[in-house]
Structures are given as C-alpha cells and as structure tokens.
Amino acid sequence: MRETALYFGFRYDMKKMDPLIVLDSCEVLGHSKIYTPYTLLETLCCDIAGPQKMFAIGCGGPTKDLSSYRTTMTLEPFLPLSESAHKDAATKSWGKAVDVILYGPIHRWAAGLPRLLVAAHTQCTDVICLASGCLDAVATFFQRFQAAASSSYSKIRPEWFPQAFSCLLISSTKLKVYHDECIPINPKWRSLLKADDIIAIDRNSKTSLGNDWGQGGTFRQAAARSIGWHLHDKKRFVVPPIIFTDKVMNGLMLENGIQDPLIMPSQLHPPIADEIAWRLGKCSNSERGRLFNKPFVYAVYARYLLAYWGNPRSEWVRLTDVFEGAFQERQKYDISNYEVNLSGGVHVKDSGLLYTDAVPNALTYFGSPAHHDAYMFCRIVENGVVTWEGAVPLQMRHEPKPRDLADKMWTTGKPQPKKLSTKSGKKGTPIPPREAVRLLFCVNQSECKVLSHKRIVMIAADRMSSVSSLWPHSKEGNVKCIVGTKENIINVGEAF
Numbered sequence: 260m261r262e263t264a265l266y267f268g269f270r271y272d273m274k275k276m277d278p279l280i281v282l283d284s285c286e287v288l289g290h291s292k293i294y295t296p297y298t299l300l301e302t303l304c305c306d307i308a309g310p311q312k313m314f315a316i317g318c319g320g321p322t323k324d325l326s327s328y329r330t331t332m333t334l335e336p337f338l339p340l341s342e343s344a345h346k347d348a349a350t351k352s353w354g355k356a357v358d359v360i361l362y363g364p365i366h367r368w369a370a371g372l373p374r375l376l377v378a379a380h381t382q383c384t385d386v387i388c389l390a391s392g393c394l395d396a397v398a399t400f401f402q403r404f405q406a407a408a409s410s411s412y413s414k415i416r417p418e419w420f421p422q423a424f425s426c427l428l429i430s431s432t433k434l435k436v437y438h439d440e441c442i443p444i445n446p447k448w449r450s451l452l453k454a455d456d457i458i459a460i461d462r463n464s465k466t467s468l469g470n471d472w473g474q475g476g477t478f479r480q481a482a483a484r485s486i487g488w489h490l491h492d493k494k495r496f497v498v499p500p501i502i503f504t505d506k507v508m509n510g511l512m513l514e515n516g517i518q519d520p521l522i523m524p525s526q527l528h529p530p531i532a533d534e535i536a537w538r539l540g541k542c543s544n545s546e547r548g549r550l551f552n553k554p555f556v557y558a559v560y561a562r563y564l565l566a567y568w569g570n571p572r573s574e575w576v577r578l579t580d581v582f583e584g585a586f587q588e589r590q591k592y593d594i595s596n597y598e599v600n601l602s603g604g605v606h607v608k609d610s611g612l613l614y615t616d617a618v619p620n621a622l623t624y625f626g627s628p629a630h631h632d633a634y635m636f637c638r639i640v641e642n643g644v645v646t647w648e649g650a651v652p653l654q655m656r657h658e659p660k661p662r663d664l665a666d667k668m669w670t671t672g673k674p675q676p677k678k679l680s681t682k683s684g685k686k687g688t689p690i691p692p693r694e695a696v697r698l699l700f701c702v703n704q705s706e707c708k709v710l711s712h713k714r715i716v717m718i719a720a721d722r723m724s725s726v727s728s729l730w731p732h733s734k735e736g737n738v739k740c741i742v743g744t745k746e747n748i749i750n751v752g753e754a755f
Contacts, residue, residue: 416484424520522557652700
C-alpha cells in the first residue's frame, strides 16, 4: 500500500485506494497444485476480480492458456536501478538507511537488480546500518546478503553451466551482444548440454532447456532462465556477481566433472572486504593497484576466451576483437594486423620481471615492480604472412607523467655481460638490452585523448571491466589524468 501511495502521490492511509498486487518467484507457484487442474499461479489469476490486475514476477513457470478467463500480457524484465535510484529507493521506499560506504558495493554486486537490492536492504537489517569503518560488520553483512540473494534468485542448473559461465564473462567484461545472438561457449564443454523437460515461456511459445539451446543458445533464452537479463539500449547482458560466486562455481564444476575453470569469479571481482578497505583508505597505493590490475588482466583473458570460443578454428584471434569497444575507432587501423594468442592462460610472476620473461602464448602479469605491468603474446599478419611474433606490453596508467610513457616505449631484457657501464673507469652493473616496443597498450580509467604516437593504443578500462571504479586514486583525493599537455583533475567523490 505504501508503494502504491508513493508512486501515485496518495496518502498511504487513504481508505479508498485499490491495492497493487505483486507476486514474486512465481515459478514456485507455477509448479504447485492443490486439488485442482490448475497450478496455484493459474488459480490466483482466475480469482482476481476484473478490472483488477495482478503483477506476477518469475521464470520457467508452466501455465495454461488463460485467455478465456482473463486478458494476460507478457512484460519485459525490470530494468536495473541506477546508483542514484538505488539510494532513493533505500531511503524513501524501503526506509532502510545504509552506511554511505556500502551503496556502491551493494549496487555493483547486485548489478542494480531490484529484487536483490530489496533483499540486501530488508533481510540484513541488523548489520546494514553499520558504524563507518567496521570491516567485520561489512564482512558479516555481505555473507548474509549472499545468502539472501541465493534464496531470492533462481538457482543455476548444472546443465546450464556452459552458457551461464559465458554469460558471467560477458557481463563482467561489458562485451556488447544482441538479444538473439548465439552465446559463445567453451567447445570442450558442449558435451555437457542435455535435453530436459519442455516448459512454456509464455502462452504462445515453448522452448527446451537442453537441446533447444542450439549451438550455444541465445541471450534471450538465458534471460528466460533467469541467468541474467539483456539491456537493449546498451546491448549488454548482465549477471549479478553476488549470485555467481566461487562457491557456486565450484559446485557447478563438481556436478559436471570439470577440473579446470580457466577463470574463477573472484579473479574478475575482488573480495568485498578488499574493496571496502580500499574505499575506506585502509590500503596502500600499491595494494590499490593490485586490487584493480589483476581483475583487469583477467578481463582481457576473458575477452580472449569469448572471441576464441566464438570461432574456435584457431587459437589466434584478432586483437580488435579482444579490446572491442575499449579503444577509439580512429586507432583500429593501427592494430588491425595484430592477432593475440592467450591459450596458455594468465601467468602471475613475482620474479624474472623482464620483457624476455614473458610466457609465450599467454598473458603474463608482473605488476608495478616491473618495467611493464603485463605482456600479451601477439603476432603481426600481413597478407596472410606472419611478419613478427612476440610480447606486447600492457601498461596500467594510474598516475602517469609524460616521461613515463616515453620510457615505456622501450623493453628491458636480460643483461648482457659484455656491455658494462664504465663510470670512473670501473666496471659497473650489466646494462639490460633495450629495443623499441612494436605496440604499447596504455590502460586508463576512462576514455582519454589519443596521443600522436601511433604505437600507443589508449584503452578505457570502464569499457571492458566491471571494477574500473576501483582505479587507484592519489593520496590527495584527486585522480590525475595527463594526456599530452592537458591535465584534467577529477574529484574522487565523482567516481563513486
């Protein structure tokens, strides 16, 4: 009643006001019968007196043709709430005040899905109003939030794992897809697809949960199974990270006999405790860098897997496919001849941080101590002929200075004993050999101006990573983005 009054501008205690009837999780009612030929959902629909209406939310619930009883219509799923709408709903509609530190993480982990946001604000009331800075309370809250989300969201069935995993990668890396586009799945997992019972999506059409997925199924079919939902305007498929955690992943892998997951959800979405510590300023700048850098590196690897699964004839895929949407169109020609092979996965190395230590056919992550943060194994193909093969550096540009980028245009290799410095006529430390890089991928938080140097490709992290908001900020509270001679200062508050 309060929601109806708030929406229409009425006083909620008015006596003459028609109620708004909303039924959630109707797939449960759609499978239950009590001494009638109809399910509970069908019985409720028949008992609503006209011209009253009932709003039913759910998926996969079988229904008969009720057109002879009532007029029915199918609606698209609720669109996710924006961060500002989430705050308004929490304070004005749900009446649940939240520590300001929690709004961003709650919204990101629920992907703005209203059902999950309501669960966070109504089923975890004893810990959600925590004292600012209490990490133990944050950890307790998110444990309960995850439990509440699992109970209020449809469980991913084991036979849906290949499609669900691809949907998670697509959601986490913000890859643009269309509603009826085929889902790219791991070729090695196609044997997991099984036929299952036929259910009615609406009264006019039926679909199978198994073989009718086709070669990979479509995102429309994935949405019908509540794996996620498609945003038509942004051409994105969204899966809430809170419902696809490492625990869920391990359970699905165990049921399907899968040993190597390639990527775990936590590698794309850092642990919530680390994120909160970052937001409270309780970690060093180098720790902040690792909190963003590693998930971004795995996002690059996820993009590679999706491109390869879409066309598994060769492990070499076009570099433009991996970074689709993250670079500016004017730089497409500069990288059009490049292909990348990351079939060896992601290698995190703490020693041997030189260019020559990059692993072939893989993505090698060194981190901030190294000259370059990471390397991708690439090749140049011109007129069908491979003219070069080697590692291409990937540099996270957190607080750059103009001279830093100039220095990054050179590689560092293993020292050559014969080439020694001779200051004061004495033998010094061996000098590592240097050669110019073929290409440098420069990662910025958001889109930056393209530099005149054609070998520097600007990558916008927020176009292919769901954790770009964790980009490290300077201790003074500002983000400095230096592009050529222009310097833009962005207040940290705007990033949240």
